[in-house]
Amino acid sequence: MSKNTFLNFRDLQILELSDIMQQVLKNKIFKNLSELKILGIRLHSLIQIEAGAFIGIQRCQNLTISGSQIKDLDSKLFYNLTKVVNLDLSHNKINVLENDLFSSMTSLQVLDTRGNDIYILGRIFENNINLKLIYGDTFALCCVKPRQMSDDRCITPKFDLSNCENLIENNILRVSLWVIGIVAVFGNMSVLIYRIKDKRGLYQDTFSVLVGNLTVADTLISVYLISIGIIDVEFRGEYIWREYKWRNSKLCSVLGIISVLSSEVSVLTISFITIARYLAVKFPFKEHRITRKDAVSGSVIIWMISFFIALIPYFMFEKYYSASGVCVSLPLRKDKTDGWIYSFLIFVIFNFLIFLFIAIAQIPIVYHVKKISSIVEGSGKMKHIDVAKRLSLVVATDCFCWIPIGTMGREGLMAIFGYDMKRTIYAWTVVFVLPVNSAINPFLYTFIDLQLKCVSKIESKRCFYVITIIFEKKEEYEIGSNLHYR
Numbered sequence: 450m451s452k453n454t455f456l457n458f459r460d461l462q463i464l465e466l467s468d469i470m471q472q473v474l475k476n477k478i479f480k481n482l483s484e485l486k487i488l489g490i491r492l493h494s495l496i497q498i499e500a501g502a503f504i505g506i507q508r509c510q511n512l513t514i515s516g517s518q519i520k521d522l523d524s525k526l527f528y529n530l531t532k533v534v535n536l537d538l539s540h541n542k543i544n545v546l547e548n549d550l551f552s553s554m555t556s557l558q559v560l561d562t563r564g565n566d567i568y569i570l571g572r573i574f575e576n577n578i579n580l581k582l583i584y585g586d587t588f589a590l591c592c593v594k595p596r597q598m599s600d601d602r603c604i605t606p607k608f609d610l611s612n613c614e615n616l617i618e619n620n621i622l623r624v625s626l627w628v629i630g631i632v633a634v635f636g637n638m639s640v641l642i643y644r645i646k647d648k649r650g651l652y653q654d655t656f657s658v659l660v661g662n663l664t665v666a667d668t669l670i671s672v673y674l675i676s677i678g679i680i681d682v683e684f685r686g687e688y689i690w691r692e693y694k695w696r697n698s699k700l701c702s703v704l705g706i707i708s709v710l711s712s713e714v715s716v717l718t719i720s721f722i723t724i725a726r727y728l729a730v731k732f733p734f735k736e737h738r739i740t741r742k743d744a745v746s747g748s749v750i751i752w753m754i755s756f757f758i759a760l761i762p763y764f765m766f767e768k769y770y771s772a773s774g775v776c777v778s779l780p781l782r783k784d785k786t787d788g789w790i791y792s793f794l795i796f797v798i799f800n801f802l803i804f805l806f807i808a809i810a811q812i813p814i815v816y817h818v819k820k821i822s823s824i825v826e827g828s829g830k831m832k833h834i835d836v837a838k839r840l841s842l843v844v845a846t847d848c849f850c851w852i853p854i855g856t857m858g859r860e861g862l863m864a865i866f867g868y869d870m871k872r873t874i875y876a877w878t879v880v881f882v883l884p885v886n887s888a889i890n891p892f893l894y895t896f897i898d899l900q901l902k903c904v905s906k907i908e909s910k911r912c913f914y915v916i917t918i919i920f921e922k923k924e925e926y927e928i929g930s931n932l933h934y935r
Contacts, residue, residue, distance in 0.1 A: 450469075450474070450475075453481075454478065455479060455481045456481050458481065459482070459484065460484050461482055461484065461485055462484055462485060462486045462487065463485075463486065463487040464482065464488050464489070466489065466490050467489070467491040469492055469494075471492050471494060471495055472496050473495075473496065473497045473498075473499065474490070474495065474497070474502045475502065476499040477504050478502050479502065479503060479505055479506050480504055481505065482506050483507070483508065484508060485506045485508065486509060486510050486511065487509070487510065487511045488506065488511070488513065489513040489515075490513060490514045490515070490517070491513070491515050491516045491517075492517055493517060493518070494517075494518065495517035495518060495519060496518045496519060496520075497519065497521075498514070498519065498526060499523070500526055500528075501525075502526070503526065503527065506530070507529055507530070507531065508532055509530060509532065510533060510534050510535070511535045512527075512530065512533050512535070512536050512537070513536075514537070515537055515538070515539050515540050515541065516540050516541070517542070519541045519542060519543060520541075520542045520543060520544055521543070521544075522545075522547065523547075524547035524549045525549070526550065527550065527554050530553065530554055531553055531555055531556060532556050533556060533557055534558045534559065535559045536551075536559070536560050536561070538561065538562050539563045539564045539584075540565070541564065541565055542565065543562070543565040543567060544565065544566055544568055545567070545570065546567055546568070546569060546573050547573070548572070550573060551573055551574060551576070552575070552576045553576070554576075554577060555576060555577070555578070556579060557577050557579060558579050558581045558582065559580075559581065559582045560583050560584070561583075562583075562584065562585040562590065563585060563586055565586065566587075566768065567586070567587050567693075568589075568693035568694070569587075569590065569592075569593055569689070569690075573593055574593055575595075577595055578597065580594070581602060582603075582604070583598070583602065583605070584604050584605070585604075586606065588606060588608045588611075588613075589613075589692060592613035592689045593689075608773075608774065610774060610775055611688055611774045612688070613689045614688055614689070615681065615684065615686070616680060616681040616688050616695075616774050616775075617677075617678075623678070623681060626677060626678050629674055629887075629888050630674030630675040630678060631671075632888040633667055633668070633674065633891075634668065634671040634675065636888060636890075636891035637667045637668040637671065637887070637890075638668065640660065640664045640891045641665075644660065644661055644664075655725055655740060655741050656722075658741055658744035658745055658748060659722050659725060659744050660722075662714070662718050662751070662752075663715060663718045663719065663722070663890055664890075664891065665714075666710075666715045666718060666887075667711065667886070667887035667890050667891070668887075669707050669710060669711035669714075670708065670711040670715070670884045671888075673704050673707045673708045673711065673884075674884055676700075676704055677704065677776075680695065692774060695774065696771040696773070696774060696776070697771045701770060701771060701776040702763060702770040702776065704770075705769075705777055705778070706763060706770070707759075708777050709755075709758060709759040709762075709777075709795075710756060710759040711887065712800075713754070713755035713759065714752060715886060715890070716800055716804075717751045718751055719807060719890075720807055721739075721747050723807050723810045723811070723814070724739065724810075725738075725744070726810075726814050727810055730817035731813070731817050758795060761791070762778070762791055762792075765788065768787040768788075769787050769788040772787065778792050779796060
């Protein structure tokens with residue numbers, strides 16, 4: 450199409466352009482359509498509209514530019530369109546709205562920008578005092594809407610944890626993030642130091658290898674939490690102006706990968722520990738054990754699988770880790786973000802099945818521990834009760850972490866019926882529920898489970914290892930001198 454294409458259509462009032470191979474709309478291409486009131490441009494091949502393209506259609510009231518490949522709109526593109534009431538910019542590739550783009554559109558009442566990943570540069574609606582309704586895919590539009598417009602007239606997905614000013618909106622969530630992050634750091638670093646200083650070394654037996662593996666994974670989630678906390682402090686009071694670049698930054702993607710990597714390594718390692726526990730109590734005097742070499746090999750495989758799970762969405766789905774300001778894409782909402790099926794399969798199906806395995810596996814473990822302890826008289830006879838309590842804690846924390854996610858998961862038990870999680874529930878899940886295991890695991894697997902236990906000095910001055918009967922391979926067990934086998 451050229452400048453003279455519409456030379457003989459001066460009285461035309463409605464024009465729809467579609468199914469035409471046109472990459473550029475030239476300057477003054479519509480200059481002869483002075484009576485035009487409705488213009489629809491739906492050209493899939495369109496990549497550019499020159500700044501003066503709409504000169505001559507000053508009476509236009511409804512303008513649609515949809516379904517094109519346009520990425521940038523010149524700030525002067527709508528300069529003379531003072532009578533446009535409805536503007537539809539939906540489903541293009543637009544990523545930036547310039548400050549002065551709508552400044553001359555004083556009659557604008559309805560704006561639709563859905564289907565674009567938009568970056569807001571400033572207060573773009575200052576002159577649009579008649580604007581009554583906004584549709585979009587980013588809450589940033591609502592942060593710069595005209596003051597007279599009510600909040601319910603700006604229809605966009607809300608930030609899950611954020612508002613216009615802060616990355617973490619809720620002060621309780623902000624404190625929880627720091628507390629869990631710091632507790633996880635110090636707890637897991639203490640475990641590493643304890644294991645290194647232990648006379649057997651960090652990787653001298655099966656259990657130490659697996660706990661060391663779990664500790665490294667849980668330390669990573671604390672790095673993620675503290676990093677998000679630091680970003681929140683840095684963006685305080687001006688988050689809306691930095692939100693787009695932050696979500697689409699490499700750092701956000703790295704933190705998202707770390708979060709998924711840590712979660713999957715932690716879950717898979719706990720399941721590996723569960724298998725090791727079972728074999729140890731099922732065959733306490735036999736060779737059917739997971740050896741240190743097996744534990745090292747298994748840990749390498751776990752890290753490889755987890756890296757694979759974490760990296761797949763980064764390369765397959767462009768906006769996977771940029772779906773939220775905290776760089777995590779949990780499948781807990783009705784809105785279908787990029788890669789939501791993948792999130793559902795991993796976070797809901799895969800992890801939930803692993804949790805069920807861990808939970809069910811505790812039953813035979815407790816049974817065999819009780820059976821073994823029945824052989825021993827004295828204080829050793831009661832140790833199966835302690836073991837059962839500790840195993841119950843493992844299951845309880847896994848329940849606390851994965852049952853909510855499995856239940857709330859998209860097209861899971863609740864979302865399948867169209868129930869959309871409230872922002873507060875999603876926020877608490879991301880900040881508190883998901884990483885809580887990383888803070889608790891050190892206490893479950895080391896602090897409560899410290900191996901050296903002593904029999905009362907009145908009965909014996911010798912000590913024995915409680916965990917030996919569960920985790921370590923020995924041909925015979927030295928208990929106290931006053932304990933007897935039946």
